[in-house]
Amino acid sequence: xxxxxxxxxxxxxxxxxxxxxxSRHVEDAADVGDQGESIARAEEGARRVNGxxxxxxxxxxxxxxxxxxxxxxxxxxxxVRPDLTLxxxxxxxxxxxx
Amino acid sequence: MDKAQTVAPAxxxxxxxxxxxxxxxxxxxxxxxxxxxxxxxxxxAFLDSQTNATAVRLEAGDDARALLPYLDRIALVEVxxxxxxxxxxxxxxxxxxxxxxxxxxRAQGDVLVDQMPLMKRCGFDSFAPQAEIDPATxxxxxxxxxxxxxKAADGRVPVWALxxx
Amino acid sequence: MYKYDQYDQQIVDARVEEFRDQVRRRxxxxxxxxxxxxxxxxxxxxxxxxxxxxxxxxxxxxxDSRQMRMLATIARKYDRGYGHFTTRQNIQYNWIKLxxxxxxxxxxxxxxxHAIQTSGNCIRNISSDQYAGAAADEVADPRxxxxxxxxWSTFHPEFSYLxxxxxxxxxxxxxDRAAMRLHxxxxxxxxxxxxxxxxxxxxGGMGRTPMIAPEIKDFVTADDLLSYVExxxxxxxxxxRRDNIYKARIKILIHELGADEYRRQxxxxxxxxxxxxxxxxxxxxxxxxxxxxxxxxxxxxxxTIDRRDPDFAVWVDQNTAAHKQPGYxxxxxxxxxxxxxxxxxxxxxxxxxxxxxxxxSFDELRVTHAQNIVLPHVRKxxxxxxxxxxxxxxxAPANLDLISDIIACPGLDYCSLANARSIPVAQKIATRxxxxxxxxxxxxxxxKISGCINACGHHHAGHIGIxxxxxxxxxxxxxxxxxxxxxxxxxxxxxxxxxxxxxxxDAVETVTNVYLAKRAEGERFLDTYRRVGMEPFKxxxxx
Numbered sequence: 001x002x003x004x005x006x007x008x009x010x011x012x013x014x015x016x017x018x019x020x021x022x023s024r025h026v027e028d029a030a031d032v033g034d035q036g037e038s039i040a041r042a043e044e045g046a047r048r049v050n051g052x053x054x055x056x057x058x059x060x061x062x063x064x065x066x067x068x069x070x071x072x073x074x075x076x077x078x079x080v081r082p083d084l085t086l087x088x089x090x091x092x093x094x095x096x097x098x
Numbered sequence: 099m100d101k102a103q104t105v106a107p108a109x110x111x112x113x114x115x116x117x118x119x120x121x122x123x124x125x126x127x128x129x130x131x132x133x134x135x136x137x138x139x140x141x142x143a144f145l146d147s148q149t150n151a152t153a154v155r156l157e158a159g160d161d162a163r164a165l166l167p168y169l170d171r172i173a174l175v176e177v178x179x180x181x182x183x184x185x186x187x188x189x190x191x192x193x194x195x196x197x198x199x200x201x202x203x204r205a206q207g208d209v210l211v212d213q214m215p216l217m218k219r220c221g222f223d224s225f226a227p228q229a230e231i232d233p234a235t236x237x238x239x240x241x242x243x244x245x246x247x248x249k250a251a252d253g254r255v256p257v258w259a260l261x262x263x
Numbered sequence: 264m265y266k267y268d269q270y271d272q273q274i275v276d277a278r279v280e281e282f283r284d285q286v287r288r289r290x291x292x293x294x295x296x297x298x299x300x301x302x303x304x305x306x307x308x309x310x311x312x313x314x315x316x317x318x319x320x321x322x323x324x325x326x327d328s329r330q331m332r333m334l335a336t337i338a339r340k341y342d343r344g345y346g347h348f349t350t351r352q353n354i355q356y357n358w359i360k361l362x363x364x365x366x367x368x369x370x371x372x373x374x375x376x377h378a379i380q381t382s383g384n385c386i387r388n389i390s391s392d393q394y395a396g397a398a399a400d401e402v403a404d405p406r407x408x409x410x411x412x413x414x415w416s417t418f419h420p421e422f423s424y425l426x427x428x429x430x431x432x433x434x435x436x437x438x439d440r441a442a443m444r445l446h447x448x449x450x451x452x453x454x455x456x457x458x459x460x461x462x463x464x465x466x467g468g469m470g471r472t473p474m475i476a477p478e479i480k481d482f483v484t485a486d487d488l489l490s491y492v493e494x495x496x497x498x499x500x501x502x503x504r505r506d507n508i509y510k511a512r513i514k515i516l517i518h519e520l521g522a523d524e525y526r527r528q529x530x531x532x533x534x535x536x537x538x539x540x541x542x543x544x545x546x547x548x549x550x551x552x553x554x555x556x557x558x559x560x561x562x563x564x565x566x567t568i569d570r571r572d573p574d575f576a577v578w579v580d581q582n583t584a585a586h587k588q589p590g591y592x593x594x595x596x597x598x599x600x601x602x603x604x605x606x607x608x609x610x611x612x613x614x615x616x617x618x619x620x621x622x623x624s625f626d627e628l629r630v631t632h633a634q635n636i637v638l639p640h641v642r643k644x645x646x647x648x649x650x651x652x653x654x655x656x657x658x659a660p661a662n663l664d665l666i667s668d669i670i671a672c673p674g675l676d677y678c679s680l681a682n683a684r685s686i687p688v689a690q691k692i693a694t695r696x697x698x699x700x701x702x703x704x705x706x707x708x709x710x711k712i713s714g715c716i717n718a719c720g721h722h723h724a725g726h727i728g729i730x731x732x733x734x735x736x737x738x739x740x741x742x743x744x745x746x747x748x749x750x751x752x753x754x755x756x757x758x759x760x761x762x763x764x765x766x767x768x769d770a771v772e773t774v775t776n777v778y779l780a781k782r783a784e785g786e787r788f789l790d791t792y793r794r795v796g797m798e799p800f801k802x803x804x805x806x
């Protein structure tokens with residue numbers, strides 16, 4: 001599947017396109033098919049996202065899993081500071097990234 | 099590319115830097131001179147001994163020093179900024195001013211408000227940006243720094259000279 | 264240390280307002296990200312994996328307690344309670360909002376700090392020797408020249424859009440504690456016939472194509488320095504490559520022209536530039552020099568140190584260095600606890616270090632390019648109290664220059680440029696070698712880890728270097744041996760095929776075992792490698 005991701009312009013938070021809006025949680029990310037580029041352009045023009053780009057991901061029971069480790073790090077947070085990630089209380093979160 | 103004619107587009111901020119009321123107006127700045135409307139020829143064409151052109155255009159990679167023997171018969175040098183990230187034009191401008199060039203020195207192309215103060219410090223006194231410049235933003239940018247650390251081509255007194263008189 | 268006058272302060276204050284306006288215009292859509300990016304980079308603001316990252320400048324690594332406390336305040340107020348000290352003597356905050364950045368810069372400006380030119384294709388923070396003003400081997404304090412260069416390079420109108428970044432280092436001794444030869448311009452101060460001058464090296468750098476800077480000028484005096492450097496930069500700005508980001512550093516230009524031709528062009532330009540009167544008068548040099556006068560040392564400070572506490576004694580032996588003033592010592596505070604994140608410090612730790620500096624070190628600290636903190640002027644009599652305070656805060660690992668004193672970039676845990684994570688590798692290696700006696704037996708062993716080819720972890724200059732790469736979507740680590748950022752500058756060589764994360768830790772252990780088996784009396788790891796060559800290490804690694 002293809003996901004569209006970027007950053008929030010004022011805060012820098014990692015964002016995922018849900019199909020209709022932007023979420024900070026990769027679980028909410030939708031398959032954009034081949035529409036990613038055009039959605040990105042529209043959303044960047046409206047400043048609802050900054051630096052959006054399309055990535056590959058696989059659908060899993062826990063939600064979409066980005067294909068590249070870099071985007072999994074973006075989805076969760078630094079593997080070396082679990083307390084600063086989006087899932088500080090989840091001991092399995094780190095292994096999802098790696 | 100349409101840059102053979104160098105009349106600056108009729109856009110806000112594209113006129114020569116005419117700032118008679120400017121609080122930092124420095125004595126070396128041209129005021130109110132008409133923009134040269136003679137077409138600027140390429141460097142190669144200018145160096146051709148047959149030409150009597152008085153306006154020449156430098157591409158980003160051209161060597162400004164090639165013009166040094168002819169400065170007193172040049173009324174306009176237009177320096178291209180193909181991308182605002184390409185900083186070669188700043189050196190071209192200073193080289194010309196340091197050699198005593200007193201004609202119009204124009205920055206053309208991807209010329210944006212945030213770089214124009216630096217361009218002015220390097221000796222540019224007119225601008226032909228491709229995109230519109232907001233005059234209020236430009237004015238704020240030009241007046242923001244009361245002090246500069248270095249001597250450059252604009253005649254502004256560097257801080258070290260203010261410190262030691 | 265240098266203190267701002269009204270002019271310095273006005274310039275920094277104006278910069279805050281300029282950036283505030285640029286951010287406003289970006290958020291309002293008046294400028295695009297493409298137009299804004301170089302502007303925010305020139306204010307040290309990156310967009311990284313999780314948030315914006317702000318790199319605050321610490322000029323030549325020197326700061327006082329008031330500034331250090333502000334760094335702690337920034338961490339608490341705008342970030343997540345910690346900062347990361349970098350290999351260019353700066354500090355980075357990883358969780359910054361663009362919308363807060365102008366206020367952060369305003370807060371920094373109240374203590375004479377900023378984030379000017381800590382990124383971008385411009386002249387970056389001038390770095391220097393962390394022992395400047397304290398070490399006995401110094402010819403002159405290099406920070407005086409660094410401050411001259413700092414002012415000259417700040418908002419330099421001709422050199423703000425260079426082909427690529429530009430890094431300058433200044434040292435004041437034969438011993439190179441700042442990796443000077445691996446900078447775009449490196450300057451070594453020396454005396455010739457009683458006159459102080461600088462030897463100028465141009466064209467060093469790490470990254471994709473590491474190079475050691477050749478000497479371009481054997482002697483420049485302070486009153487010619489800025490004209491000479493102006494000439495060096497002008498040749499680069501005009502002729503440096505702009506077609507390929509990996510070929511855009513000045514080292515490539517010098518490599519392609521040859522050092523002799525580059526020197527010729529610089530000399531020609533210098534002859535012209537010198538006539539322009541760009542150099543400040545001697546009075547300005549003297550004015551700056553006065554800020555770096557030695558502090559009011561006691562002339563009768565006791566030499567004896569009570570070594571009865573064995574842990575304290577180990578720390579004294581490893582983490583203190585000789586000071587030029589009798590009865591004093593130079594302290595290195597290690598930010599490399601076993602299993603910790605190299606170079607990170609909490610706001611509380613930063614505050615503690617500020618307090619210690621104010622109380623015990625004439626209110627001065629240094630950041631080292633190895634991501635540690637130095638208290639430059641400490642009475643030997645005060646060492647025990649300092650150590651106790653540090654030990655209570657996890658700041659007393661006695662590992663300066665030992666294998667666990669690892670330089671590591673933030674890597675793929677933080678950085679959008681990275682190919683692999685570097686911090687977990689550093690943690691695993693430090694844990695493997697945690698035993699203090701084992702570390703001391705291995706001796707001086709500079710291990711440096713980069714998460715990508717940009718080499719912010721200085722892996723080319725590691726006795727042992729590790730480079731993280733992307734091997735078909737998985738993290739892989741190359742091992743390099745024999746680099747040095749000291750005056751015996753050398754570039755590390757790759758051993759062979761890379762390893763996975765566990766494999767690289769084993770590989771590091773393997774090569775240390777080769778060293779132990781082969782070393783001669785008094786040899787460091789680096790010396791043994793230089794004597795026996797790569798073969799025995801390759802053999803042990805790959806069979």
